[in-house]
Amino acid sequence: MKTIKLVSTSIVMMIASSSFAGPIIRGTSGVGGGGTSISAEFAYVGQAALSLLTEKGILSAEQANEAISNTAIFDVPELCAIDQGSGGTSCFDAYYDQYLRKIEFDRKKWSAKSCAAKFVLTSHEYLRTVGLEDSNYKYSNMFYGKLSDDQTKVMNQVCQQLQSGNGSVAAKKSKERQTVVVPYRTEIFKTTKDCSKLKSTGRGLSDDRTAYVLSQITCSGVSYSVIQLIPAPGFDNGPGVYTVKTNSLIK
Numbered sequence: 001m002k003t004i005k006l007v008s009t010s011i012v013m014m015i016a017s018s019s020f021a022g023p024i025i026r027g028t029s030g031v032g033g034g035g036t037s038i039s040a041e042f043a044y045v046g047q048a049a050l051s052l053l054t055e056k057g058i059l060s061a062e063q064a065n066e067a068i069s070n071t072a073i074f075d076v077p078e079l080c081a082i083d084q085g086s087g088g089t090s091c092f093d094a095y096y097d098q099y100l101r102k103i104e105f106d107r108k109k110w111s112a113k114s115c116a117a118k119f120v121l122t123s124h125e126y127l128r129t130v131g132l133e134d135s136n137y138k139y140s141n142m143f144y145g146k147l148s149d150d151q152t153k154v155m156n157q158v159c160q161q162l163q164s165g166n167g168s169v170a171a172k173k174s175k176e177r178q179t180v181v182v183p184y185r186t187e188i189f190k191t192t193k194d195c196s197k198l199k200s201t202g203r204g205l206s207d208d209r210t211a212y213v214l215s216q217i218t219c220s221g222v223s224y225s226v227i228q229l230i231p232a233p234g235f236d237n238g239p240g241v242y243t244v245k246t247n248s249l250i251k
Contacts, residue, residue: 038107039075041162043068046122048158049143052151053123058139059132062193067126069214069226070191070241072102079106094121096128101241103129115159119143181250182209182227182242189243191226195219198243205242216246225249 050064059067080091094105103125113121124140127133133140143155185204192198198219211227218224223246 038110039073042075042103042105042110042118042122043073044162045118045158046073046126048154049119049123049140050126052119052147052154053127053139053142055151056142058142059127059130063130063132064126067129070101071096071126071129072100074102074104075107075110076104077107079104094125096125098129101129115156116143116145118159119155180211180213180225180227182211182229182244183248183250184208186244186248189224189245191241191243193217198224213249214241217243223247 047064047068050059050067053059054061054064078091079093079095080089081095082089092106093109094103096103105121105125110118110121120137120140120143123143124133124137127139147155182205184207188201188203188205190197190199190201195217198217209229211229214226214228216223216225224243225246226241226243227249228241
């Protein structure tokens, strides 16, 4: 098996949208400011795509939520890989890193794609995050002429909204997210919607951090919050999404 090494640079920002849980949008320039609109567009299209695939029974609403809320989105100027064996370079439209739970995509190639191609690409990458696609496009290819008339209309409406600028609703929603301070050594729990699987990781945050509250869950009378760390220069954000006890947060 050939080994490839991805080459890209990115900076982080989370923007929430409304279809499922909030996606994690990451830009590529500036520090601690806003995410990029093109990353918000990728997530906006991806959520619409997963919503249509959920209607067709391809995946459950829970799987769609998991894909969206636990995957970071990066847009990069170029997405290439170096073959460690031959030394050759190949470039891609997008790439899902399962270990860092992030999707990176080439912003120039994205901008040149048709509406249907954007739905295929975003759904393919999100479906990879929940193990429903790998190198094949078994389900995501449905956006190439295999939808019902009503579903095709929805797909086209989403793209028309983006062209008219209405897709910026994702950025607006992010400003409505509650921001909190997560204190040093706050205990981290496994992120899950199943209380029976909610267990401590035995780890704590390495410093005081600010974060967005994405959602909450109550187990045995105790409230837990799913948070997204707001990146800060000099810190290793890890996956960025954690679950902590709500009463440990400072509002």
